[in-house]
Amino acid sequence: MMTINGCVVVAIRDDLDDQEIVALQDQLVDEVARQSAHGVVIDISGLEIVDTFAGRMLAAMAQMAQVMNARTIVVGMRPAVAMTLVELGMTLEGVETALNADRAINAITGDRQKIS
Amino acid sequence: MPNKNTMAAILSTDFDRVLSGWLKAQTKEGVKRADLVSAEESKEQSRDLLSAIADALPDAAVDSELDLTETVWDPIRDVLETITENRTQRGVSTTEMGWFIGSLKQPLFEILHTELADKPTEFMREMWNSTRLIDQISLHAIESLVEKREATIERQRAEMTEVSAPVVKIWDRIVTVPLIGTLDSFRAQTVMENILDAIVQWEAEVAIIDITGVSTVDTLVAQHLLKTAAAVRLMGAECVICGISPKIAQTVVNLGVELPNITTRVDLESGLAYAFDRVGVTVARG
Known part of the structure; x- marks a missing residue:
């Protein structure tokens, strides 16, 4: 987990078990609060x-x-994963997506610059 | 002599009689298909098959041990292969193929009857043995015919899948897939896979699905389109569906199908214009 331009970037790997994912969730919200980040990738x-x-x-x-006022973008989903999620009926409505971290960070920082 | 190999003996001594009887029976039973297979070819095929049977018979078990997969029957299976190959291409039906071989019984039984007229028990046994053999051969022929047809269908299906969903990159960060024909589950899956792979490959932001060539849009097709659009969105790109003709628009609404959160455009042109707008490209006449 790292912070770039006020965006918290977190990578999820395959070998995480359910407990570790829960731990990561804790870590993420803590990090967002600590950095008062305005974006999460x-x-x-x-x-x-x-x-x-x-x-x-x-x-x-x-x-x-999102409720901590950080724009969240999920990036880098593999085709097979996307198909599986759709088949499972989990289309992640309300979650923003982008092709890669680069574009997501650009979108978030670009947005901030427009506001300020 | 007339125990297990009466048939073999008949075929070696009376080969020509059996062959001509068989050809006559073929004509009489209407399985000669002179319109598809010429008389010469028919004769040649029949002779090949019959001589293969005659060659194999003396060494083969024809009683309850009969097993067409044994090596001694190899030549017969090869000949059958050639015949079915030839007849499949001509469009001969499975019934005709089966009965083409089945009609061999008629001359064979006739000769058996004359040879064994005074030995009813033996006659019965020989008849049963030859029936079993000829039926087995005919079943094998039918099976091989069906196999050949299935292979053809499979090949055509593979070819169709190949050409059915070509995803092309038409601009930086824009990919498109023109769909033609009917969209069944299998094709929809291929389209989805191809489009998602293309998005990764070309780092696309917009995926345009052109359904101008899709003949019918029903609830199932709409369902597939919805799924594809959802998957595309999960990948971080946007899906635009174009080619919604007035007729399709009417059907879709009348069917009560909703396409929520999907950008739709009437034709590829307006879809492309939308995509240009999304990726920030301006087109100017120079």
Whole structure:
């Protein structure tokens, strides 16, 4: 987990078990609060297998960051993962997505500059 | 002599009689298909098959041990392969193929009857043995015919899948896939896979699905489109569906299908204009 331009970037890997994902969730909200970050980028390019639990956690993380006023973007989803989530009926409505972290950070910082 | 190999003996001594009888029976039973297979070819095929049977018979078990997969029957299977190959291409039906071989019984039984007229028990046994053999051969032929057809269908399906969903990059960060024909579950899956891979490959921001060539849009197709759009969105790109003709618009609404959160455009042109707008490209006449 690292912070770039006021964006917390967190990468989720495949080998995380359910407990570790929950721990990561704690860590993420703490980090957002500490840095008073205005953006969160969740990189799931390392994620090759998803189940409903992982999908729900992803949506939950995005929502949590959202209520802490940080714009959350999920990036780097693999085609197979996207198809699985759609088949599972988890279209992650309300979660913003981008192709890669670079574009997500650009979108977040670009937005900030427009405001200020 | 007339125990297990009466048939073999008949075929070696009366080969020509059996062959001509068989050809006559083929004509009589209407399975000659002179319109598809010429008389010469028919004769040649029949002779090949019959001589293969005659060659194999003396060494093969024809009683309850009969097993067409044994090596001694190899030549017969090869000949059958050639015949079915030839007849599949001509469009001969499975019934005709089966009965083409089945009609061999008629001359064979006739000869058996004359040879074994005074030995009813043996006649019965020989008849049963030859029936079993000929039926097995005919079933094998039918199976091989069906296999050939299935192979053709499979090949065509693979070809169709290949050409059915070509995803092309039409501009920096814009990919498009023109869909033609009917969209079944299998194709929809291929389209989805191709489009998602293309998004990764070309780092696309907008994926345009052009359904101008899709003949019918029903609830199932709409469902597939919705899924694809959702998957595209998860990948961080946007999905634009174009080619919604007035007729399709009417059907979709009348069916009560909703396409929420999906950008739709009437044709590829306006879809492209929307995509340009999204990625920040301005087109000017120079």
